[in-house]
Amino acid sequence: MKNITVILPLHKLDDDYKVMLDNALTSVEQFHDDVKLSIVCPSNLKKELENISEKLEIEIIVNDGQTDFCSQINLGIDKCDTEWFSILEVDDEYKTIWLKSINDYIKIYKDVDVFLPIVKDINPEGKFTSFTNESAWAYGFTEMQGFIDNEVLLDFQNYQISGGLYRTKVIKENGSLKENIKLTFGYEFFLRLTHNGVRVMTVPKVGYQHVNMRDDSLFWEYKNNDSNKLTEPEVKFWLETAKKEFFFKNKRDVKYEIV
Amino acid sequence: MSNQENIEKLESALGRINDAESVVYFLTYDTKTNARASVKYIYDLALTLNKNGRKSKILVEDKNYVGVSSWLNEEYSELEVVSIKEDKIELKIDDTLVVPEYYANTMQQLATIRCIKVLLVQQKEYLFETLPIGSRYSEYGFDKVITTTEKAKQYILEYFPESLVYVIPPIIGDNFKPIELPLKPYVAISCRDRAVHRKLISEFYLKFPQLRWITFRDMVQMSYDEFASNLKECMVSLWVDDESTFGTFPLESMKCNVPVIGKIPDTEPDWLSENGMWTYDGNKLVELLGTYILAWIDGVELSQEVLDKMKNTLEPYDTLKTKDNILSIFTSIVNKRVESIESALTKLKQEETV
Numbered sequence: 001m002k003n004i005t006v007i008l009p010l011h012k013l014d015d016d017y018k019v020m021l022d023n024a025l026t027s028v029e030q031f032h033d034d035v036k037l038s039i040v041c042p043s044n045l046k047k048e049l050e051n052i053s054e055k056l057e058i059e060i061i062v063n064d065g066q067t068d069f070c071s072q073i074n075l076g077i078d079k080c081d082t083e084w085f086s087i088l089e090v091d092d093e094y095k096t097i098w099l100k101s102i103n104d105y106i107k108i109y110k111d112v113d114v115f116l117p118i119v120k121d122i123n124p125e126g127k128f129t130s131f132t133n134e135s136a137w138a139y140g141f142t143e144m145q146g147f148i149d150n151e152v153l154l155d156f157q158n159y160q161i162s163g164g165l166y167r168t169k170v171i172k173e174n175g176s177l178k179e180n181i182k183l184t185f186g187y188e189f190f191l192r193l194t195h196n197g198v199r200v201m202t203v204p205k206v207g208y209q210h211v212n213m214r215d216d217s218l219f220w221e222y223k224n225n226d227s228n229k230l231t232e233p234e235v236k237f238w239l240e241t242a243k244k245e246f247f248f249k250n251k252r253d254v255k256y257e258i259v
Numbered sequence: 260m261s262n263q264e265n266i267e268k269l270e271s272a273l274g275r276i277n278d279a280e281s282v283v284y285f286l287t288y289d290t291k292t293n294a295r296a297s298v299k300y301i302y303d304l305a306l307t308l309n310k311n312g313r314k315s316k317i318l319v320e321d322k323n324y325v326g327v328s329s330w331l332n333e334e335y336s337e338l339e340v341v342s343i344k345e346d347k348i349e350l351k352i353d354d355t356l357v358v359p360e361y362y363a364n365t366m367q368q369l370a371t372i373r374c375i376k377v378l379l380v381q382q383k384e385y386l387f388e389t390l391p392i393g394s395r396y397s398e399y400g401f402d403k404v405i406t407t408t409e410k411a412k413q414y415i416l417e418y419f420p421e422s423l424v425y426v427i428p429p430i431i432g433d434n435f436k437p438i439e440l441p442l443k444p445y446v447a448i449s450c451r452d453r454a455v456h457r458k459l460i461s462e463f464y465l466k467f468p469q470l471r472w473i474t475f476r477d478m479v480q481m482s483y484d485e486f487a488s489n490l491k492e493c494m495v496s497l498w499v500d501d502e503s504t505f506g507t508f509p510l511e512s513m514k515c516n517v518p519v520i521g522k523i524p525d526t527e528p529d530w531l532s533e534n535g536m537w538t539y540d541g542n543k544l545v546e547l548l549g550t551y552i553l554a555w556i557d558g559v560e561l562s563q564e565v566l567d568k569m570k571n572t573l574e575p576y577d578t579l580k581t582k583d584n585i586l587s588i589f590t591s592i593v594n595k596r597v598e599s600i601e602s603a604l605t606k607l608k609q610e611e612t613v
Contacts, residue, residue, distance in 0.1 A: 097558030104441045118556060131469055137444050138472035145474070146443070204444040206556050 002036045003083040009072030010041040020091045027093035029055045040072040070179035077176050080168050087162045091211045098207035102165050105203050113167040114200040117207025119160045132160040136202040147201050150194040161186040163208025175249035184242040191246035262607050269604045272353040281353040284318040286362050294330040296507045297381045302335050303430045307585045316341050330482040350374040364389035370399040375596050380406040383414050384502055397421050407505040408529045425588045429507050430581050434487040435514040445474045447493040449508045451500040467549040491515035494555050501525050513569040520547050534568040
């Protein structure tokens, strides 16, 4: 019985994406006994994705509405019927120890609802740039080493939602990602979870590899694309917005306005 | 003193030995609430004897002695503490006095005391510190020595071949055992020299900035139980102690299945083998540590072979074996005294009948 769904959002499938997707799927295939895959994508990609892996149990969830990252993930969560789910970005991959290391902790920490791996960030050339999620283990950083708390999050935003393992029921109760919050939707999500008493733990093993600033990625757009580029005041605005909005389970209208 | 009085004195000494009334005194220094493996060693010897019917007492300089209750568990409180100044202990010929090398300066004063005298050597480097040049401990009646390693024994026999040297390794407590929880990204660090301790941590964070979130646990100022519970959740131990004779910390780590990265001390421990990541070059420690941690967070686990080697290393230091060893050594020491008393008695009695 598979009790984990990996949700992979996809909005297009050009040649570059095919290479990335193949790599991402290979990383999931190593857990095919325990994990099923939900690819959330526009209907025009469905046919091409149907037989994409022989090993994996795959569900294609068609989304012809908003195909931004958050909306796709939310749809995946909504359709998820397993105890746990994880989020995989198309250009990322799970490391071999992802499942084993998280399982080691699930067995012991039964009251934890979110397990984050240490994420190894690499640049588009494949070179190591940094770790993410690891700071939860720094001495004196959080109230309890290894766990992320709301107070710390108010000062420190750098946590990665992809690659984490989430208890589906708990996330459904607490609300999913708010797509109307640009840039800081992940931050708001963690603030909301910790504010509501959800225990979030970092497993001190590198379980996930994330490509930072890949050309045409959402965050690359925010930083480099003239039409989507966020200015300093905008970044600040979205951080402040996340801090105001995490009290609310569902998204509310957010009007961008620099005072 | 007449022959008859001597005979009575010797017979009463034999009687006290038979009735287990003779006392083993362990001269002990005050660590002022600081945990010290060397003092725990002394308390372990005393407690093992006491629990097995050989009356043992801790002998201290004066009543200002703070004791070990803050860092050793309650079990040790059964040992009576007596002071030289206030309690005015009278050592009889059937009593035993164990003097650690720390108090070697007192041996000259103890020369005339007729009890069984045993020198306890945990740090052979300190052996000559207070001994007048060219002198021997046996000149003061200390011809029996207890030490912790075979290498230390060889060393002692090289310079004091007249000594009878016994080896009793420290007891690695049973509270050192692997935890069932996954290990945490902590490094248990134990360095004799605080400057080295600081240097290693600084170098590590500078050389591996991506690992600044790794915690170094300073394994000092803890009770013995706290020490064990802190140690067993660490992913690795880092040990630098050039002067170490035995090396308790690495063995405690191994007993918890915590691998050790360490600099080989000036005197190689008896147990040193491929049971850890060892180097003679202290400058390589940080590189070794960083490499190990990066592998650990990537999920590399210790091979069964290494785990087996760690386990095998501990076999000779099994608590029960060590306790049996303590008992048999002290029995042998006392038996030698019994023999000499009996032989003196025979002589005296023969003289009486002549």
